[in-house]
Amino acid sequence: MKVIICGAGQVGSNIARQLAQEKNDVTIIDMSPELARKIGDELDVRSMVGHASHPAVLEEAGADDADMLIAVTYSDEVNMVACQVAHSIFNIPKKIARIRAQDYIRPQWAQLFARENMPIDAIISPEMEVARAIERRLKVPGAFDTVSFADGKVQVIGVRLDENCPIIHTPLEQLTELFPGLNVTVLAIYRDGRMRVPEREDQMFPGDDVYFAADANHVERVMPLFGHEEEEARSIVIIGGGNIGLHLAQLIEKKMRNVSVKLIDSNRARAERITDDLERTVVLHGSALDPDLLQEANAARAETIVALTNDDQVNILASLLAKGQGTRKAITLINNPVFGNLVTSLGVDVVVDPRATTVSEILRHIRRGRIRGLHSFRDGAAEVVEGVALETSPLVGKPLRDLKLPPGIIIGAVIHDGEVILPRGDSVIEPNDRVIILGLQDVIQKMESMFSVGLEFF
Incomplete structure (x- = not known):
C-alpha cells in the first residue's frame, strides 16, 4: 500500500513507523526540515520538506498512484485542503484528516465533508477520542486501559497486578477449574518491557501488566480476581477546561448521573464560557497548583482527579498535590512520552497518551x-x-x-x-x-x- 502522511509530529511519525514496519510504501511531508530529516533517518520512509496541501508537493510525493492520504498536521485547514487536493486532482481513494476545531464537526455542518463538497473519508477528533477513552477508564476503576468492542458487549481491559491478586502464580490452564466463574480470556502480558501472548502453562506475577477480554456484563465480578476492587468514583475533579476537559465533563453529566464534578481552569474567560455548556458541573477559576483552590474543589474527598491541561508539568504536579490532599486516584494527560514511564512511580495511577x-x-x-x-x-x-x-x-x-x-x-x-x-x-x-x-x-x-x-x- 502506498501512503502519503502529511505532518511529521508525534501522531504522523508513529503512523509512519507502524506502516513502515509492515513494509508499506510511506512518504511523509512536513514544513520542518529538522522533523523531516529526523524521521527519514530513523525510519524506512521517504521524507519531504514542503507545504502538505500544495498540489506540486503532493505530486512529488507520489499522489498520482497513492492509495491513501493521512493529513495530521497541526492545522485543520491544511489537513482539509490536502484531502480536497488529493481528491480533486489526484483521485486518491482514501483520505483521513485530523480535525481539532469542534466547529467544523458539529452535526449541523455534516454535509461539509460529503463527497460532493470536501470529500474526507474519515475524520479524527483527538479531543473527543481522548475524552471518550477517559470516560471508559472512569467506569472501570482499577484499570489503566479499557477499550469497548462489539457495540459495548466486550471490553478489553489492562490492569497491573500486585501481591493481592488471587490468581498470580497460577498456570492459566488451571484458572477455569479454580475459578469457574472467570469468564475472561487473558490476551497478553507486558513484563520487563516486552509484550507477549501467554501460553496455557504461563503464570502471572506481581508487577505484570495484563490485558484481558471479558463480557462487559461480567467486568465488575472479574476485576476482584485480578486484585482490583476499587469502587466507581462518585466525586471527580477535572483540571483544565479545554476541549478534552469540556467533553469529559459533558460525558460524565450524560452517562454517570450520580457523579459530582468540579472543573478548574486557569483562564477566566474560558471558565465563564464553558459554564454555559455544562449543567451540573461546578466550574472554578484559578491555578490547579494552588492548594487552597484544590481544597475549595474538595479534592481531599474526591475519588479521582483528571488532569487535562496542555502543560504536562502542570498535570503531573496538580495530580500529585491532589493525591497529597487525599484524592484516591490520579488520571493524568501526558503529551511527552518521556514523562509517561516516570510518573507512575511518583504516584500517578493512569497515564493518558493522546497520541496513542x-x-x-x-x-x-x-x-x-x-x-x-x-x-x-x-x-x-x-x-x-x-x-x-x-x-x-x-x-x-x-x-x-x-x-x-x-x-x-x-x-x-x-x-x-x-x-x-x-x-x-x-x-x-x-x-x-x-x-x-x-x-x-x-x-x-x-x-x-x-x-x-x-x-x-x-
Whole structure:
C-alpha cells in the first residue's frame, strides 16, 4: 500500500513507523526540515520538506498512484485542503484528516465533508477520542486501559497486578477449574518491557501488566480476581477546561448521573464560557497548583482527579498535590512520552497518551478487510482488532483448537447472534461472527488478512 502522511509530529511519525514496519510504501511531508530529516533517518520512509496541501508537493510525493492520504498536521485547514487536493486532482481513494476545531464537526455542518463538497473519508477528533477513552477508564476503576468492542458487549481491559491478586502464580490452564466463574480470556502480558501472548502453562506475577477480554456484563465480578476492587468514583475533579476537559465533563453529566464534578481552569474567560455548556458541573477559576483552590474543589474527598491541561508539568504536579490532599486516584494527560514511564512511580495511577489514542483511531481506518474496531497498545507492541469473519476466512468452520494460529495471535471473544462467547478449544466461528483478536506487532498483517476476502493465510 502506498501512503502519503502529511505532518511529521508525534501522531504522523508513529503512523509512519507502524506502516513502515509492515513494509508499506510511506512518504511523509512536513514544513520542518529538522522533523523531516529526523524521521527519514530513523525510519524506512521517504521524507519531504514542503507545504502538505500544495498540489506540486503532493505530486512529488507520489499522489498520482497513492492509495491513501493521512493529513495530521497541526492545522485543520491544511489537513482539509490536502484531502480536497488529493481528491480533486489526484483521485486518491482514501483520505483521513485530523480535525481539532469542534466547529467544523458539529452535526449541523455534516454535509461539509460529503463527497460532493470536501470529500474526507474519515475524520479524527483527538479531543473527543481522548475524552471518550477517559470516560471508559472512569467506569472501570482499577484499570489503566479499557477499550469497548462489539457495540459495548466486550471490553478489553489492562490492569497491573500486585501481591493481592488471587490468581498470580497460577498456570492459566488451571484458572477455569479454580475459578469457574472467570469468564475472561487473558490476551497478553507486558513484563520487563516486552509484550507477549501467554501460553496455557504461563503464570502471572506481581508487577505484570495484563490485558484481558471479558463480557462487559461480567467486568465488575472479574476485576476482584485480578486484585482490583476499587469502587466507581462518585466525586471527580477535572483540571483544565479545554476541549478534552469540556467533553469529559459533558460525558460524565450524560452517562454517570450520580457523579459530582468540579472543573478548574486557569483562564477566566474560558471558565465563564464553558459554564454555559455544562449543567451540573461546578466550574472554578484559578491555578490547579494552588492548594487552597484544590481544597475549595474538595479534592481531599474526591475519588479521582483528571488532569487535562496542555502543560504536562502542570498535570503531573496538580495530580500529585491532589493525591497529597487525599484524592484516591490520579488520571493524568501526558503529551511527552518521556514523562509517561516516570510518573507512575511518583504516584500517578493512569497515564493518558493522546497520541496513542489518535493513532489507534487512524489505524482502524487503515486496516483492510472487515475491520469494525481497533486499539493499539504500548506504542504498537500489540493490536486488538474486531473483525467480521467472512466465509472465506481461515477462522471459519473449524474448532479453535484445530486452527493452529501463528505464535503471537490469540482470539479473545466471539460475538454470535448478539451473544458473547469466550472462546474454548471446541468453539467454532461461523460466517459473519464478529471476532475480537489480539496480535503482536510482527504478525499484525497476518491478523489483518484473516478478515480479508480471498487471501491465503496459512
